[in-house]
Amino acid sequence: METEIHFRTATEEDLSSIVAMLADDVLGKERECYEDPLPLSYIKAFQAIVSDSNNELVVACYGNKVIGVEQITFTPYLTHQGGWRATIEGVRTLASVRGSGVGTQLINWAIQRAKERDCHVIQLTTDKKRPNALRFYERLGFKATHEGLKLKLDK
Amino acid sequence: METEIHFRTATEEDLSSIVAMLADDVLGKERECYEDPLPLSYIKAFQAIVSDSNNELVVACYGNKVIGVEQITFTPYLTHQGGWRATIEGVRTLASVRGSGVGTQLINWAIQRAKERDCHVIQLTTDKKRPNALRFYERLGFKATHEGLKLKLDK
Numbered sequence: 001m002e003t004e005i006h007f008r009t010a011t012e013e014d015l016s017s018i019v020a021m022l023a024d025d026v027l028g029k030e031r032e033c034y035e036d037p038l039p040l041s042y043i044k045a046f047q048a049i050v051s052d053s054n055n056e057l058v059v060a061c062y063g064n065k066v067i068g069v070e071q072i073t074f075t076p077y078l079t080h081q082g083g084w085r086a087t088i089e090g091v092r093t094l095a096s097v098r099g100s101g102v103g104t105q106l107i108n109w110a111i112q113r114a115k116e117r118d119c120h121v122i123q124l125t126t127d128k129k130r131p132n133a134l135r136f137y138e139r140l141g142f143k144a145t146h147e148g149l150k151l152k153l154d155k
Numbered sequence: 156m157e158t159e160i161h162f163r164t165a166t167e168e169d170l171s172s173i174v175a176m177l178a179d180d181v182l183g184k185e186r187e188c189y190e191d192p193l194p195l196s197y198i199k200a201f202q203a204i205v206s207d208s209n210n211e212l213v214v215a216c217y218g219n220k221v222i223g224v225e226q227i228t229f230t231p232y233l234t235h236q237g238g239w240r241a242t243i244e245g246v247r248t249l250a251s252v253r254g255s256g257v258g259t260q261l262i263n264w265a266i267q268r269a270k271e272r273d274c275h276v277i278q279l280t281t282d283k284k285r286p287n288a289l290r291f292y293e294r295l296g297f298k299a300t301h302e303g304l305k306l307k308l309d310k
Binding site for chain 1: 170173174177183186187188194195196197199200201203204208209210212226228230231232233234235236237238239242244245255266269270274275276277278279280281282283284289292293295296297298299300301302303304306307308309
């Protein structure tokens with residue numbers, strides 16, 4: 001019997017697996033903190049995400065195992081005659097499944113959800129330090145028409 | 156008696172002035188529809204924005220006149236140890252006041268709000284067709300560290 005990848009909304013029980021993926025990343029290892037118990041800040045952020053109807057945290061699973069994650073934010077804007085947009089952030093897959101198409105399935109899942117939510121565009125930013133990620137998104141049809149600018153804020 | 160620029164949350168009475176600014180723009184004129192009465196899609200988007208506690212539509216006013224607009228979205232993420240981010244979108248100023256510093260004041264206002272909301276970063280994307288806008292944001296301290304990718308969705 002073949003086990004297929006399926007997608008569902010993340011639950012708090014998935015949080016440890018998700019943070020492990022965020023931390024097992026060339027940029028994430030510098031800024032995440034994967035320990036047991038998890039820092040409270042992750043739990044508070046998780047609760048803020050799942051209690052907001054315009055945010056969805058999605059996991060890809062193979063059987064019971066979480067092998068991928070992404071967050072989709074739906075935002076109403078006045079521009080484009082009052083069009084909604086979907087923004088993808090925090091896409092990660094388990095190191096052992098990279099290159100197997102899970103990332104592509106995650107993005108296609110987000111595109112489908114964005115259409116269901118009547119968005120006219122789906123967007124994301126990718127760090128210029130990740131050239132492979134840029135090529136990955138371009139292969140899926142995304143166009144790098146914009147510059148993505150950030151300003152870090154002192155706490 | 157000097158009249159100063161002040162900032163406040165937009166009301167539905169401001170909507171016509173806002174859409175006029177969105178339409179009076181090199182890219183906006185191709186995609187917006189400023190007419191009386193306004194298309195219902197703008198009114199529905201406005202209501203969705205103001206009823207969402209994680210979205211703020213801000214206008215800059217000179218006396219009673221609306222001279223600038225921006226939207227700020229606050230989003231909780233798991234990344235960066237569960238950090239909130241602020242995203243700025245739809246920044247426009249009245250053509251007659253461009254170059255007078257209103258845009259800078261709008262962005263500084265958004266930065267202040269992002270700090271009040273405990274965001275660790277404030278971000279935006281700007282169309283590569285707007286080189287002046289890129290320089291404007293870089294002068295304010297933003298770094299173009301990311302590529303901004305979009306995929307248009309068929310309705």
